[in-house]
Amino acid sequence: MPEGHSVHRLARQFQDVFAGERLQVSSPQGRFAEGAALLDGHVLEEAMAHGKQLFLQFGNGLSLHVHLGLYGAWSFGGDSSFTGASSIGAPRRIGERETGPAGDEPVYTGPPPPVGAVRVRLVSGHGWADLRGATTCAAITADDVRSVLDRLGPDPLRNLPGDREEFVRRLRRRKTAVGLLMMDQSVLAGVGNIYRAEVLFRQAVDPWTPGTAIDAETAGRLWDDTVSTMSDGVRDGRIVTTPPRLWTGGHGSAPDADAHFVYKRQGLPCRACGTLVGMTEIGARKLYWCPACQV
Template sequence: MPEGHTLHRIAQLHHRRFAGGVVRVSSPQGRFAEGAALVDGQVLERAEAYGKHLLHHYASGLTVHVHLGLYGTFSEVELPMGAPVGQVRMRMLGAATDFGTDLRGPTACEVLIPPEVDALTARLGADPLRADADHERAGARIRRSRRAIGALLMDQALIAGVGNVYRAEVLFRHGISPFRPGTSIAPAEWDALWADLVDLMPIGVTAGRMHVVRPEHDTGAPSYTEDRPRTYVYRRQGEPCRICATPVAHQVMEGRNLFWCPTCQPR
């Protein structure tokens, strides 16, 4: 599932290309036909992201909400666009741009009215990529929970936008075991974790990739796959830790794969 930096990157791109102009919206697949008709021909005022959610705000007050889920993707195409390929849920064409975009396979693609947008954002936690994030409130909620910090970081009602990679890597960078309960995370530890996310995630927005390994450690064993930067522990189970050479451990925590170094992140 794309993490928050991906949605913020898409939001910035769509805002730059489409905001301020009339857009034509359709649903070649048909599943979003009614929603597309509601916003087709309207002015897109702005595009923004909140955690893993993309929001297209229109001058009429309507908002198109997209959650990519596991399989959703946007394809950016120069005009003129050809016939839709595959199951295109939503196609957008901008009158004042040379680009269009096709959305395929999202978990959610729907039109919301303002109270529904407010309800959506109210149930999301602090987003490290947003200036309005309340990280102190998130920290206070974490310190009241006995759930493992590895699970709490993935709880979108607490921290919006953090996924499996950032969860594993930021805990490693701070030597924190993913199994420690939230009640054991000191305020200074949470402040440091948050500050690191605030530093790391914008790099992902700009570069389109998550860069999480410090320069002095960015050597040796290659990444877990050819087209990704190196990680400390993510998807490196059984391989030697880049710091201490202990084999990286793996297990499933609350339905998601978890990776950590037993030596660098002692319980």
């Protein structure tokens, strides 16, 4: 499932290439036909992400609400002014790296015929965007948007005033293992399996520690490191949590094999202490950790 940095990159891309444009909205697949009709012909005013939720706010007071889930992805295309990636979404569909660029059509004559089950298509004078495979795709009101946001914890990539303190409060009031709380969207919005494993390792926190046993200073460090690593993900379009000194060659971009400390490295030596990285399941998700560093 895409983590929050990908959804924020989507919001930025929609804001850059579609905001202020009157859009044609359709559902080639047909499953979103009624919702598309409500949005068709209206101006996209703002794209906003919170955690893993994307909201495209239109001038008629409605928003397109999208949660990509395990298989959802957006594809883009257009003329040379249409900048950004050509695909952002679920790693199971496109891999952990984005593909692009989107504006690679020298003579733009409109969107191509839809390929596959396109749930919704957005078209402007300069480009297009297709959504496939999303868990949630709905036209909702401003009250509905507020209802969704009320169910979510603070988003490290928005990092609004008071968010750090609210995360610390929510984390420390629960007896649940911190390894589960870091992926609980009502505690911390946007974190998935990779950031969960990597931040807990970087801060040397035992994933099975109850939230109530985490002191405020440690909880604050978890928030700060999540803000930092996810912000890097927004900048780079991929998740890299290791420093350049650990990369093959020591400079440039991190090879995939060097990008993480523990994620998907079970059975390999810990980059810090040499102990073999462990892997188990917690909350029906795979958890990666160092049994020596995270005690």
